[in-house]
Every structure is written in C-alpha cells, then in structure tokens.
Amino acid sequence: MNPDLMIETRGLSKTFVLHQQHGARLAVLDGVDLAVARGECVALVGPSGTGKSTLLRCLYGNYLASGGEVRVRGDAGWTVLGEAAAREVLLLRRDTIGYVSQFLHVIPRVPALDIVAAPLRDRGVADGEARERAAVLLRALSLPERLWRLPPATFSGGEQQRVNIARGLIAEHPILLLDEPTASLDAANAERVAQLIDAARQRGAAIVGIFHDVAIRDRVASRCFSLTRATETAP
Ligand SMILES: Nc1ncnc2c1ncn2[C@@H]1O[C@H](COP(=O)(O)OP(=O)(O)O)[C@@H](O)[C@H]1O
Numbered sequence: 001m002n003p004d005l006m007i008e009t010r011g012l013s014k015t016f017v018l019h020q021q022h023g024a025r026l027a028v029l030d031g032v033d034l035a036v037a038r039g040e041c042v043a044l045v046g047p048s049g050t051g052k053s054t055l056l057r058c059l060y061g062n063y064l065a066s067g068g069e070v071r072v073r074g075d076a077g078w079t080v081l082g083e084a085a086a087r088e089v090l091l092l093r094r095d096t097i098g099y100v101s102q103f104l105h106v107i108p109r110v111p112a113l114d115i116v117a118a119p120l121r122d123r124g125v126a127d128g129e130a131r132e133r134a135a136v137l138l139r140a141l142s143l144p145e146r147l148w149r150l151p152p153a154t155f156s157g158g159e160q161q162r163v164n165i166a167r168g169l170i171a172e173h174p175i176l177l178l179d180e181p182t183a184s185l186d187a188a189n190a191e192r193v194a195q196l197i198d199a200a201r202q203r204g205a206a207i208v209g210i211f212h213d214v215a216i217r218d219r220v221a222s223r224c225f226s227l228t229r230a231t232e233t234a235p
C-alpha cells in the first residue's frame with residue numbers, strides 16, 4: 001500500500017431512495033475505487049449529474065455509502081467513515097478533512113473575517129492569530145478590506161466564494177475537498193485560487209476537486225478521475 005495514501009474509497013456505491021417518488025431508487029455511484037495520496041490533486045470529471053458532488057459528500061461523511069466504504073487517514077490512523085461515531089467524524093472534519101462547498105452557507109451577522117477565522121479558533125488558535133491568518137488569506141484572494149468586517153450575506157457570488165475558499169483553506173487540513181471552487185470567479189481570481197491549491201499540494205495536502213473550467217483543471221490537477229467510466233485518465 002502507498003504509504004502516502006490519505007483517503008480512499010473501496011467499491012463505493014451510493015443509491016438515493018426518493019421517498020417523494022414512491023421510493024424510486026437512483027443509483028449514482030457504483031463500485032468507485034479512488035485513492036488519493038499526499039501532494040496529489042485529483043480532479044473528478046464527468047458530465048453534470050454523474051455524481052461528482054455526491055462523491056465529495058461521501059468523502060466528507062455527509063452521505064453514507066450504500067455499499068463499499070470510505071477510508072480516511074487521520075492523526076490516529078485509518079477510519080472507515082460509515083463505522084465511525086458522530087463525534088469521531090466531527091474531529092476528522094476539524095483536524096483532517098477540509099471541504100469547500102459550492103456555495104457559502106452564510107451565517108447571519110457574522111463578519112467575513114470571523115467566518116474565515118472560525119476553523120482555526122475551533123482548533124484552539126487564539127483569536128488575534130486566527131484573525132491575522134484570515135486577513136492574510138483574504139488579502140491573497142484580493143477580497144477588498146472594506147468587506148472584511150461585514151457579514152457576506154450581501155456580497156457578490158464571487159466575493160462569497162472567496163470567503164468560502166479562505167474558510168476552507170485556513171486550517172491547512174491534510175485532506176481538501178473542493179466543489180467547483182472557482183465557478184463564480186474571474187480569470188485573475190481563479191488564478192489566485194489555483195496558486196493557493198498549488199501551495200496546499202506543496203505542503204503535502206491530498207486534494208480532490210471538481211473544476212468546471214477545463215483550463216483551471218489542467219492548471220491544478222495532477223490527474224483526473226472519470227466518473228462516467230470510473231477509470232483514471234491523464235489530465
Ligand atoms: N440528496 C439527494 N437526494 C436525491 N438525489 C440526489 C441527492 N444528491 C444528488 N442526487 C442526484 O444524484 C445525481 C448526481 O448528482 P451530483 O452528485 O450533484 O452530480 P454532479 O456533481 O456530477 O453534477 C443527480 O441525478 C442528483 O439529482
């Protein structure tokens with residue numbers, strides 16, 4: 001086994017049961033074997049609806065596997081997500097797995113700077129230091145400083161997305177899951193995100209991402225994982 005392996009699925013299947021549709025079953029993932037090591041950035045590719053976001057949610061433990069398993073390497077060794085207690089999954093999310101969802105879940109009245117700093121505070125980093133590191137990231141993503149003290153509810157899509165990315169990257173998790181992190185960004189801001197992804201890889205993060213934009217995908221991915229055929233192809 002690859003000693004640098006950080007996260008893997010073994011025969012992962014996910015079937016949704018649609019209770020509103022008389023229990024109709026929707027088989028989305030079927031026997032997915034994905035293994036991602038330190039320093040890799042694996043891009044999930046496939047047409048819309050093939051289960052890319054579903055796979056990321058399974059890797060984060062948001063969705064439970066219908067078959068097979070998701071294995072994550074944390075500080076204390078390997079955990080099978082489906083067998084872990086809720087508290088264990090929360091600790092893995094605090095310390096090991098970072099997830100940048102497609103859209104920011106805005107918390108009313110909380111300023112952007114504090115939203116970004118929160119994952120560090122959760123890990124016991126002092127307020128001042130957490131805010132300083134949040135400021136460094138927001139500056140790197142060129143979010144105008146006048147916005148830092150405001151809640152992001154009224155921000156533009158691209159501004160919210162940059163807050164979301166900063167929040168997802170600040171704790172420097174060993175595993176990063178990115179769902180279309182550059183979808184609402186212009187070319188210059190997408191490039192800034194690409195540079196942060198490169199930096200995360202260089203510090204040894206294992207990254208799984210969905211990148212709608214092919215140029216960005218080619219720019220950041222070390223390889224592609226195709227969901228239509230569940231085989232690997234060159235980026
Ligand atoms: N919570 C859910 N309940 C029912 N169906 C879902 C759920 N999440 C995703 N799906 C379905 O799974 C399929 C794959 O969705 P998704 O993973 O979002 O695709 P992609 O990210 O590749 O575009 C879609 O048909 C979608 O409707």
Ligand SMILES: [Mg+2]
Nearest residue numbers: 052053054210
């Ligand atoms: Mg998706």
